[in-house]
Amino acid sequence: MNEKLTIALTKGRILKETLPLLARAGIAPLEDVSSSRKLVFATTHDDVQLVIIRGTDVPTYVRHGAADMGVVGKDILLEHGAQGLYEPLDLGIARCRLMTAGPVGWQGSGARIRVATKFVNIARSHFARQGVHAEIIKLYGAMELAPMMDLADLIVDIVDTGNTLRANGMEPLEEIAAVSSRLVVNKAAMRSRYRSIQRVVDDLAAVLEAGDAAA
Ligand code: PRP
Numbered sequence: 001m002n003e004k005l006t007i008a009l010t011k012g013r014i015l016k017e018t019l020p021l022l023a024r025a026g027i028a029p030l031e032d033v034s035s036s037r038k039l040v041f042a043t044t045h046d047d048v049q050l051v052i053i054r055g056t057d058v059p060t061y062v063r064h065g066a067a068d069m070g071v072v073g074k075d076i077l078l079e080h081g082a083q084g085l086y087e088p089l090d091l092g093i094a095r096c097r098l099m100t101a102g103p104v105g106w107q108g109s110g111a112r113i114r115v116a117t118k119f120v121n122i123a124r125s126h127f128a129r130q131g132v133h134a135e136i137i138k139l140y141g142a143m144e145l146a147p148m149m150d151l152a153d154l155i156v157d158i159v160d161t162g163n164t165l166r167a168n169g170m171e172p173l174e175e176i177a178a179v180s181s182r183l184v185v186n187k188a189a190m191r192s193r194y195r196s197i198q199r200v201v202d203d204l205a206a207v208l209e210a211g212d213a214a215a
Helices: 013-024 055-063 074-080 120-129 163-167 187-192 194-214
Strands: 005-010 040-042 048-053 069-073 085-090 096-103 113-117 134-138 154-159 170-179 181-186
Touching (some): 005 013, 005 055, 013 181, 013 194, 055 069, 055 085, 154 170, 163 170, 181 194
Antiparallel strands (some): 040 048, 096 170
8 A cells, every 4th residue: 555645747848847836845756757767756755756647647547546636737627527536726837728720711611610639528519519510530649730631620729839830821710728737636535635635735835826926
């Protein structure tokens, strides 16, 4: 039985912004996570270990209690659901927007449109809310290629700087949701390990508050 509090972190860009926040809350990995092939890391905090996984897997680990807490993008929570999770903190990092986008000057014909995305649930409910008949085409990456290759009319994707859209002759159309990374907590663990979890939540909240004050 593992007694340590386990925090599941999303690897990639979110991780780069998460580690400084955690460090200011007294939780720093004991080795350089970027140069290690390990997946589990002990930290400077005796009671906390980190696991570093794909964002789409973070809610699964936390929901099942394999990790007590996690850091994950709101886009993943919207797409895959947040059942079994508390979301006590918006960490305010990795901010971007979930948007529809299309080729520059694209005019919908009003007929059925084809939408390429990896966010199939978000896209489906977005177009359903608008009463638009959309065929959702699931892709795992490079959504911007789909209209160019006539696989789809529009895409639903993350937009940060907009550079990827511009570089591929596309423009953002509608914002579906603002995205940032969230701290999530397993609901059962929140009860059974309340003190240690709430301490981490409070420490992170204090770090965020101090950051806001400095900004
Ligand atoms: C995301 C997204 C876009 C790009 C947008 O991909 O899918 O391609 O970033 O950023 P921009 O507006 O600043 O150009 P990411 O690089 O995260 O890789 P992914 O395809 O694995 O999600």
